[in-house]
Amino acid sequence: MTLVAADIALAPAAAPERPPYLVVTNVTKRFKTFLALKGVSLEVREGEFVCFLGPSGCGKTTLLRAIAGLDIQSSGTITQGGRDISALPPEERDFGIVFQSYALFPNLTVRGNIAFGLENRGMNRGDVSARVEELLALIGLTEHGEKYPSQISGGQQQRVALARALAPGPGLILLDEPLSALDAKVRIHLRNELKQLQARLGVTTIMVTHDQDEALSMADRIVVMNMGVIEQIGTPLEIYNDPATRFVADFVGAMNFFDGAVSHENEVQVGGVRLAVDGRTPARGAQVTVAIRPEDVRILGAHPSAGLDAPNTLKVEVGDAEFLGSEVRLSLNYFTSGPMVAQTSQESVRALGIQPGKRIDVCLPADRLRIFMSGANHV
Amino acid sequence: MSDAVLGAAAIARAPAIRAKVGRDDRLMLVFTLVIGLYLVVSLALPILFMLWKSTEVRAFAYSAVEMQVDTGQGPTSVGTLADVAGKLGLLSDVDQARRANSLTAAQLFPKRAFDGAPLKSVRMRFSGGSADGRLDLSGKPVEAGQWAEVPAQDLRRLVLRAGTQRSLANYAAYFSNPALTQSIANSLAVSLITTAIVVLLAFGFAYGLSRTMMPLKGLFRTIAMVPILVPSLLAGISLVYLFGNQGLLKDLMFGARIYGAGGIVAGCVFFTFPHAFLIISTALAVSDARLYEAARVLRTTPRRTFFTVTLPGARYGLISAAFVVFTLTITEFGVPKVVGGDFNMLAVDIYKQVVGQQNFAMGAVVSVILLIPAVVAFFVDRTVTARQVALLTARAVPYAPQPNRPLDWAAFAFCSVVAGLLLLVVGVSQFAALVKFWPYDLSLSFQHYAFEGVDGGGWGSYFNSLQLALYTAIIGTLVVLVGGYIVEKGRGFVAARTGLHFLAMLPMAIPGLVLGLSYIFFFNDRSNPFNFLYGTMAILVVSTITHFYTVSHLTALTALKAMDREFEAVAASLKQPVTRMFTRVTLPVCLPTGLDIAAYYFVNALTTVSAVVFLYAPTTTLAAVAALNMDDAGQIQPAAAMCMLIFYTNLAARGVHAVLTRVLASTQAWRAR
Ligand SMILES: Nc1ncnc2c1ncn2[C@@H]1O[C@H](COP(=O)(O)OP(=O)(O)OP(=O)(O)O)[C@@H](O)[C@H]1O
Numbered sequence A: 001m002t003l004v005a006a007d008i009a010l011a012p013a014a015a016p017e018r019p020p021y022l023v024v025t026n027v028t029k030r031f032k033t034f035l036a037l038k039g040v041s042l043e044v045r046e047g048e049f050v051c052f053l054g055p056s057g058c059g060k061t062t063l064l065r066a067i068a069g070l071d072i073q074s075s076g077t078i079t080q081g082g083r084d085i086s087a088l089p090p091e092e093r094d095f096g097i098v099f100q101s102y103a104l105f106p107n108l109t110v111r112g113n114i115a116f117g118l119e120n121r122g123m124n125r126g127d128v129s130a131r132v133e134e135l136l137a138l139i140g141l142t143e144h145g146e147k148y149p150s151q152i153s154g155g156q157q158q159r160v161a162l163a164r165a166l167a168p169g170p171g172l173i174l175l176d177e178p179l180s181a182l183d184a185k186v187r188i189h190l191r192n193e194l195k196q197l198q199a200r201l202g203v204t205t206i207m208v209t210h211d212q213d214e215a216l217s218m219a220d221r222i223v224v225m226n227m228g229v230i231e232q233i234g235t236p237l238e239i240y241n242d243p244a245t246r247f248v249a250d251f252v253g254a255m256n257f258f259d260g261a262v263s264h265e266n267e268v269q270v271g272g273v274r275l276a277v278d279g280r281t282p283a284r285g286a287q288v289t290v291a292i293r294p295e296d297v298r299i300l301g302a303h304p305s306a307g308l309d310a311p312n313t314l315k316v317e318v319g320d321a322e323f324l325g326s327e328v329r330l331s332l333n334y335f336t337s338g339p340m341v342a343q344t345s346q347e348s349v350r351a352l353g354i355q356p357g358k359r360i361d362v363c364l365p366a367d368r369l370r371i372f373m374s375g376a377n378h379v
Numbered sequence B: 001m002s003d004a005v006l007g008a009a010a011i012a013r014a015p016a017i018r019a020k021v022g023r024d025d026r027l028m029l030v031f032t033l034v035i036g037l038y039l040v041v042s043l044a045l046p047i048l049f050m051l052w053k054s055t056e057v058r059a060f061a062y063s064a065v066e067m068q069v070d071t072g073q074g075p076t077s078v079g080t081l082a083d084v085a086g087k088l089g090l091l092s093d094v095d096q097a098r099r100a101n102s103l104t105a106a107q108l109f110p111k112r113a114f115d116g117a118p119l120k121s122v123r124m125r126f127s128g129g130s131a132d133g134r135l136d137l138s139g140k141p142v143e144a145g146q147w148a149e150v151p152a153q154d155l156r157r158l159v160l161r162a163g164t165q166r167s168l169a170n171y172a173a174y175f176s177n178p179a180l181t182q183s184i185a186n187s188l189a190v191s192l193i194t195t196a197i198v199v200l201l202a203f204g205f206a207y208g209l210s211r212t213m214m215p216l217k218g219l220f221r222t223i224a225m226v227p228i229l230v231p232s233l234l235a236g237i238s239l240v241y242l243f244g245n246q247g248l249l250k251d252l253m254f255g256a257r258i259y260g261a262g263g264i265v266a267g268c269v270f271f272t273f274p275h276a277f278l279i280i281s282t283a284l285a286v287s288d289a290r291l292y293e294a295a296r297v298l299r300t301t302p303r304r305t306f307f308t309v310t311l312p313g314a315r316y317g318l319i320s321a322a323f324v325v326f327t328l329t330i331t332e333f334g335v336p337k338v339v340g341g342d343f344n345m346l347a348v349d350i351y352k353q354v355v356g357q358q359n360f361a362m363g364a365v366v367s368v369i370l371l372i373p374a375v376v377a378f379f380v381d382r383t384v385t386a387r388q389v390a391l392l393t394a395r396a397v398p399y400a401p402q403p404n405r406p407l408d409w410a411a412f413a414f415c416s417v418v419a420g421l422l423l424l425v426v427g428v429s430q431f432a433a434l435v436k437f438w439p440y441d442l443s444l445s446f447q448h449y450a451f452e453g454v455d456g457g458g459w460g461s462y463f464n465s466l467q468l469a470l471y472t473a474i475i476g477t478l479v480v481l482v483g484g485y486i487v488e489k490g491r492g493f494v495a496a497r498t499g500l501h502f503l504a505m506l507p508m509a510i511p512g513l514v515l516g517l518s519y520i521f522f523f524n525d526r527s528n529p530f531n532f533l534y535g536t537m538a539i540l541v542v543s544t545i546t547h548f549y550t551v552s553h554l555t556a557l558t559a560l561k562a563m564d565r566e567f568e569a570v571a572a573s574l575k576q577p578v579t580r581m582f583t584r585v586t587l588p589v590c591l592p593t594g595l596d597i598a599a600y601y602f603v604n605a606l607t608t609v610s611a612v613v614f615l616y617a618p619t620t621t622l623a624a625v626a627a628l629n630m631d632d633a634g635q636i637q638p639a640a641a642m643c644m645l646i647f648y649t650n651l652a653a654r655g656v657h658a659v660l661t662r663v664l665a666s667t668q669a670w671r672a673r
């Protein structure tokens, strides 16, 4: 009795950090001689929406299929809800999956598809059809229950595939590029819908995508992968603002890179210019790459806060202006290593009379500059 | 840096995961084993067994027989029979056995004397061991190692029986017999000539249908398929009625006889035409319209366009068609049997050796000889077909022909002549089947359809054939679909699935007669647990399913490949067994393909002669084989009638197939796209 009481008393103090729901530890996958996954580890918390993001061929699908048991990893362990599922065949795991192709059964109606996973497991007919109706309502396709997959739109098919995966109430939903077969408008609409649905149901979800906008707008956390390794795991904000590696900086969002060398502590020499930087710098003389996002390049005059005497101010010539709707992307000629790209609003371009050939002053704020070691991927 | 090193070390150290075998894996494994066992028992083992048997000869084990003779000084050893064979005037161990299976002591000592001295008695003992054979004394076997003694007056009571020996003697005998080896040259010549003619005709025909605006294309396409619906020997029968001694067009022969190479070529051209036509028209259909536009823009002459665009585009189709026709012809049995006369072909040799002379070993040797070109052609064709697939998947714009009066009419004339000839062949048999007494009484009658007093079983054979065709269509289609499903959609067990696919591709390379003969060897062997199948309808069904397995398998694979690769993964994630997936989704979606396969099996089961000619029993006579036997017995009009009966049955089957396919498309809303 006393022990239990003590437990209860202690519980809040011990910080109720629940163990992660899905734990992937040191997973590798080898296809003959090719290593598609090179020791991947990550944790997914219950109810979380995680995106695997990376360029084509980086191993996202391979990792997802290993988690599903469809192509079991060569080594490493995977546990789900505390159970070691590393070697289990898919039918003994607990997940629902939606593929890029949706893989809807063409000869079954929408209802038939959703009911497929409910039948044959001891549920009575009434419960099955009640569950099917519930899911149809959830995806807003109650009217279309008797149609065949070929008779509904791509977006509707995608929702049916999701409903079919959700039907048995799995603990984990796996989505492999579920939106990539749709056209742009539908995709953005479904992005929101999917995210809301996931939040409402609170089901742990992993989605594979190579579309960074998709990942940034939907995920609680993003796992950025490249060539079979994880480059960074973090919230969309962390990934965008604090890319851990040059690869992440380059892959997510746009980024300017300049080669240089550390000249002093907190100072890097790039071409003929010394740039002050915040934060740690490697040892003096080290070859580094300096990076800055286009929207962080300040065009002086456009920002009243920055005066002409601000540090890291450069005189540049406008090369080209590309209109992206409300924003304008300017390519600025300064460093010999190629043009620098700056992004600013239409309004400031108009106000400053910027046009190709004009010379302007820009500032590279020290707190927005990132430093990566040349050659190696890391700081 | 250090990270990477650590990572690599960790990877090297990590234990490999051994996937747990799940329920679906076990189900798949069971089905893999069942289908695999079927193909092994119905194909691999019989063929291997036949190869084994072709190296088996009967021989007397001379060196295993010790002998003692008593010429008054008591039993004196003279060594083994091998030592004294020359002195006793024996032939070689194999030749002696070829004369007779047994050898009495009386034959060894016809004068009851040894070295001039009169014999009192002879003792022999068989050492056994590795040698095969036996000694009999007074009709009872003598145990190996025991002496058997007979007095001089009873020498014939001691009998040495020949055993079997592994050697290439059968092959040696084959190659030393010019009457047999002549068939190799004959078969090659006939096949090459037929191939050249058919590929030219089929190309012209397919070209007319795909590249011109001539009228009646649909009709021509249908007529081109007619030869598939009749037994090939019908072509032989019609040729006899056209050009034989009492033929309608005998005068066109100017005294030459239809029996021989010419007749075989003509008959083979008829029955291989649709096969070549199908392959070539597929190849022409995938040609890219953009190339023709480019040629027009460059003002290339039509002639040049033909040689630089059309022919190269169709080349894989032409090559593939050539190999298929070559294989079909060299392995063909029905046509040369009917119109071959004394022009020998390999396939007929097999039949003659087995059915005529009961020389099974020589039949096996000829089978092996016949296997060689068939297997070579098969592998070349597979390689070529693999390339053709690459062409097919390219994103090409289909070619739409433009009107061109001279070309259209020339194509129409050509296709009319070819189609007319095809119809003529069938028509002549139909006419012959309906007249009272060729050529003397040409009034019409159905009397030949009564099949009274004919060889081969008459209507009974027809109903047996129907039964065979139905069983083959139903069971074969199921086996093929399940087998194809395992090969295409199975997970894991890669080696087993690859093996299954290989076995499924093999029947294409095995001539029907060879398959049939190998079944005799294999299933008629008393020690085979499947011996009970011999002489039943079941063995006919099994042989026919296996004989036509490859095309069915490839058809099934094509349909299965078109299905989403992830269905099985989805079903597993929904905890549904793969069997439920198969019956609820795969089978219904593949139903039209299943119907195609069933129709293919049905038609071929009715028309085939080659594999089943060795396997039918008095209770399981078959229609096409009956036609062959009637023809053999000179009852040619009933034979023609039986062939036409098969034709109309197949026509009806194709009709049912077309109706069912249409019904499926119109009643199953989900098939509409
Ligand atoms: N069955 C296989 N055999 C051999 N190599 C494979 C196999 N499956 C994947 N690979 C390789 O593994 C690597 C990772 O493949 P994967 O499908 O995981 O990439 P991905 O990140 O999902 O790419 P995408 O965005 O194009 O879908 C690729 O280089 C691919 O060629």
Ligand SMILES: [Mg+2]
Pocket (backbone or CB within 6 Å): A060, A061, A062, A208
């Ligand atoms: Mg992928």
